[in-house]
Amino acid sequence: MLVVRPMSVRGYIAAIRxxxxxxxxxxxxxxxxxxxxxxxxxxxxxxxxxxxxxxFELALADRAARRANMEAPRAPNGRAALAEAIRADMIAQxxxxxxxxxxxxxxxxxxxxxxxxxSRRVGAIQxxxxxxxxxxxxxxxxxxxxxxxxxxxxxxxxLVYLDNQNSTGPASPVGERRxxxxxxxxxxxxxxxxxxxxxxxxxxxxxxxxxxxxxxxxVESRVPPVGFAFRPATHDxxxxxxxxxxxxxxxxxxxAALRFLAExxxxxxxxxxxLARHFVADDPPAEAVRALEAVLRDTRxxxxxxxxxxxxxxxxxxxxxxxxKAPMDYVITAARAIGLPExxxxxxxxxxxxxxQPLWTAPQPNGWxxxxxxxxxxxxxxxxxDWSYNLAGRVPRADPRAVAAAxxxxxxxxxxxxxxxxxxxxxxxxTLLLGSPEFMQR
Numbered sequence: 001m002l003v004v005r006p007m008s009v010r011g012y013i014a015a016i017r018x019x020x021x022x023x024x025x026x027x028x029x030x031x032x033x034x035x036x037x038x039x040x041x042x043x044x045x046x047x048x049x050x051x052x053x054x055x056f057e058l059a060l061a062d063r064a065a066r067r068a069n070m071e072a073p074r075a076p077n078g079r080a081a082l083a084e085a086i087r088a089d090m091i092a093q094x095x096x097x098x099x100x101x102x103x104x105x106x107x108x109x110x111x112x113x114x115x116x117x118x119s120r121r122v123g124a125i126q127x128x129x130x131x132x133x134x135x136x137x138x139x140x141x142x143x144x145x146x147x148x149x150x151x152x153x154x155x156x157x158x159l160v161y162l163d164n165q166n167s168t169g170p171a172s173p174v175g176e177r178r179x180x181x182x183x184x185x186x187x188x189x190x191x192x193x194x195x196x197x198x199x200x201x202x203x204x205x206x207x208x209x210x211x212x213x214x215x216x217x218x219v220e221s222r223v224p225p226v227g228f229a230f231r232p233a234t235h236d237x238x239x240x241x242x243x244x245x246x247x248x249x250x251x252x253x254x255x256a257a258l259r260f261l262a263e264x265x266x267x268x269x270x271x272x273x274x275l276a277r278h279f280v281a282d283d284p285p286a287e288a289v290r291a292l293e294a295v296l297r298d299t300r301x302x303x304x305x306x307x308x309x310x311x312x313x314x315x316x317x318x319x320x321x322x323x324x325k326a327p328m329d330y331v332i333t334a335a336r337a338i339g340l341p342e343x344x345x346x347x348x349x350x351x352x353x354x355x356x357q358p359l360w361t362a363p364q365p366n367g368w369x370x371x372x373x374x375x376x377x378x379x380x381x382x383x384x385x386d387w388s389y390n391l392a393g394r395v396p397r398a399d400p401r402a403v404a405a406a407x408x409x410x411x412x413x414x415x416x417x418x419x420x421x422x423x424x425x426x427x428x429x430x431t432l433l434l435g436s437p438e439f440m441q442r
Contacts, residue, residue: 011035012409013320016442017279018311019103020332022406024339024398036311039102040142040304046134047092050085052156053226055127058082060222082127089130090359095345097332108141108307109133110328111278113360116152116194117367118161120360125157129360132157145271145301146262149194150255153186154228156219162186162365169215169236182236187211189365190261196243200266206243212236213247213254268296274370275306280315281322282371288315320411321441324372327355329442330384334434337407338395347391354387356380385435392430400429413438 011028015021018036022028029035050058061073062082073081100106113133120126136155140148152158159165167183168175175181187210191202216235220226230251240247245260247253261267272292276284295302295309310316325333331351340347352358362368369375392398400420404412416436423429433439 009320009410010317012411013317015103016333016408016411017316017320017323019107020097020100020329021103021336022409023099023336024403024406026406028409033311036104037308039105040307043105043138043142044100044102046138047096047130049089049092049130049134050127052128052131052135053224055085055131056156056221056226058085059124059127086126089127090349091345093130093133093359094348095342098335098340098345098348099342104307105141108303109138111275112137112141112148114362114367114370115274116148116158117362117365118157118360119362119365120358121363122161125160128157140303142304142307143302145267145296145303146259148303149190149262150258152194153190153214153254153258154217156221156227159186159217159219159228162189164214165218167211167215167217168234169212171238172215172234172236174234175236180234182208182211182215184208184211185365186217187214190258193366195261195270196264196266197270199269200243200264202243206241209240210242210257212238213240213242213257216251217254263300265297268293268301271296271306275310276313276315278323278370279310280313281319282324282373285315288313321438323442324375325440325442326368326370326375327352327357327380327384328359328368330440331355331387333407333442334388334391334439337403337434338391338398338430339403339406340391340394344394347394351387351391355383381440384440385431388434389427389431392427392434395430396426398426398430400426400433403430404433407433408438411438412436 008028010032011030012022014029014032014036058073058081062080065071065073097106116137118125118129118132120129132155136148136151140151162185163183164186166180167186168178168180170176170181184207188207191200191207191210192198196202216231218229218231218234220229235249237249242257242260243264245257247257272289273284275292276288280288291313292306292309295306299305331348335348335351349359357368400423404417404420413436416433416438419432420429423432
């Protein structure tokens, strides 16, 4: 059984607040800050999955078969090849969350995936969302924010999700000939959600000018090289002015505008507030936001530096269990705490769906909410208890005391320990533990 030392409280805060909790049998870190920083500096290889080219190839083959009224291509297990490949990508992500020893880094990946939301609700991008994470998010999660913004905006998943692949400059050759026009979605979401936010003072005119600048940013899904494609014939000519900065024509000017917005002072404030809200409190202390903003400003958006700064924030340690777990947090921490076998990572996917946060399926481009108000409904809490009862049935030989040590350690309440100890079965004991108020928090 795991022995909990009094001085290990910060180790549990590190695992629960910054990561996805301890896995059954895993000891809390003796030096929590060094443990977290070590995850920033030494990342594990990303989960394997479909490339953009492979995803598009499968999608095209599936579509062609359906149009010809033929059976869609099948995987060796008999399932439709496209659906099976998408599911394998998702299970690989769930497996990483279940087994990782780098919970802080994985939480950072998930934070930025939510910040730059793409969603399976747009069916055309389902085969390439895993590639989006591997190509545009993971390589930059401790790099430069501006590099991440550019990688995200150029990725086919984002371009298709926000309908930029067909955005056409009204004065471009194609626009004049076919009378096609602008799509403002990508420009608006980059301004509103990804960079400066509404507090940056942009106007509808800025959105239109930025949309003009991003015309021609499209996708090639059939002819190699598959991926981002700049199409000059649909690019709107002429000068564009965005937040007072002038830009000319061409692909390079679009990237220059993205980097300008990524390093705007309003962007630093926006990112600092979101990071503090996620890692500290729903209503983050002003001093924590200012500290993170200063790091972003002084390093020109070094996300590794701001990840280290988060670990050093006193406010991140002062109030254990100050945040309500979103379903993703809840499902992953529960699966890790009970010692769910790693070959059953699919249980995480079904749990996320049951608790209304299915993987990579946010309803809107602003991603999943990050706060108590959205996730603490009575119905939602009851669904958690029901799901935890089903989960507990998968480990009938578990020791509830060992699970409690992994799940909460010294952060558990005496009332919960008493209830767990008096439970009539292992399953009931685990359900009481996973349904306790403190396990719902991080």
